[in-house]
Amino acid sequence: MLPEEAMATAIEVLQTEADSILALRPRINETFLAAVQIIYESKGKTVVTGMGKSGLIGKKIAATLASTGTPAFFVHPAEAGHGDLGMITRDDVIIAISNSGETNEIIQLIPFFKRFGVSLISLVGNINSTLAKAAMVAIDISVEKEACPLGIVPTSSTTAAAAMGDAIAVVLLKKRGFKQDDFACLHPDGSLGRRLLIKVKDVMATGDALPYVGPEAKLMDALIEISSKRLGLALVTDSEKHLLGIVTDGDLRRGLQVWGQHLYSKEVSSIMTTNPRTISEEELAAKALSIMEKHSITSLVVPDTKDTVKGIIHIHDILKKGIV
Numbered sequence: 001m002l003p004e005e006a007m008a009t010a011i012e013v014l015q016t017e018a019d020s021i022l023a024l025r026p027r028i029n030e031t032f033l034a035a036v037q038i039i040y041e042s043k044g045k046t047v048v049t050g051m052g053k054s055g056l057i058g059k060k061i062a063a064t065l066a067s068t069g070t071p072a073f074f075v076h077p078a079e080a081g082h083g084d085l086g087m088i089t090r091d092d093v094i095i096a097i098s099n100s101g102e103t104n105e106i107i108q109l110i111p112f113f114k115r116f117g118v119s120l121i122s123l124v125g126n127i128n129s130t131l132a133k134a135a136m137v138a139i140d141i142s143v144e145k146e147a148c149p150l151g152i153v154p155t156s157s158t159t160a161a162a163a164m165g166d167a168i169a170v171v172l173l174k175k176r177g178f179k180q181d182d183f184a185c186l187h188p189d190g191s192l193g194r195r196l197l198i199k200v201k202d203v204m205a206t207g208d209a210l211p212y213v214g215p216e217a218k219l220m221d222a223l224i225e226i227s228s229k230r231l232g233l234a235l236v237t238d239s240e241k242h243l244l245g246i247v248t249d250g251d252l253r254r255g256l257q258v259w260g261q262h263l264y265s266k267e268v269s270s271i272m273t274t275n276p277r278t279i280s281e282e283e284l285a286a287k288a289l290s291i292m293e294k295h296s297i298t299s300l301v302v303p304d305t306k307d308t309v310k311g312i313i314h315i316h317d318i319l320k321k322g323i324v
Helices: 003-022 030-041 053-067 110-115 130-134 156-175 180-186 191-197 219-229 249-265 285-295 315-320
Strands: 046-050 072-074 093-098 119-124 137-140 233-237 243-248 299-303 309-314
Touching: 003 156, 030 093, 030 119, 030 137, 030 156, 046 053, 053 072, 053 093, 053 156, 110 130, 119 130, 119 156, 130 137, 219 233, 219 243, 219 249, 233 309, 243 249, 243 299, 285 299, 285 315, 309 315
Parallel strands: 046 072, 046 093, 093 119, 119 137
Antiparallel strands: 233 243, 299 309
């Protein structure tokens, strides 16, 4: 196959699948809304099932539902008849996916669903199929053609099923008032979760890790404290740890250019910054990073309500947590 032919084939696949998704728009109707309402009002979980490629799409739909506020899981239809039906309760909702609507492994489960009164929603490519007729609500996900030249490999049909699953999940997300913070709580190890859950108090240096000097201390003492604690600054406080200012390693370098070796005999108060940038321990670490980037600094002081120092948050500690 020539490169030009390969690219033309790929473009045709994308176009065919895109057309299949757009063809679903008229099917977002009362039937679709009824399916969403059944899931929304359910007191149980949403159980997704499907065989083969439809099963793989079903796993994706279940995962998307679960991560956006609708408790859901996938059950393999072949395993269901060998004990996994015990995972399903009367309060659950079933979403069964089958392009033909005649998948034997799923059809065999219909008597169980009927017997126990489990709500059944089907995503089918044949609205006149056995599965469609057995469902409380049947959503038509049929496609005009598959994207493969043989017309038999599930391509457009699985894409349409996945897209309809996303449509259901997102509508439910909005109906539930699911917010960014809710998503973060369900994804604590993801980058969004880290940005929205980790607070300044979770990463700041405290206690013996903090570098302290008094205002009358010599800058040589400040240099030693900065070097030993490795936070890039020294906190200038009174005897009760009230913040008076800070001295940074940058201040020392600039002072050395001005005073040379006489710098180290000067008092900290002669060079300290008296109004350093601070942040509350309850703020998000992501906000601290934003402030640092905006002002080209590497640390923020964390005081309490009485202006007593509680900690220092350093940019390296934020980045180690994967907050970017």
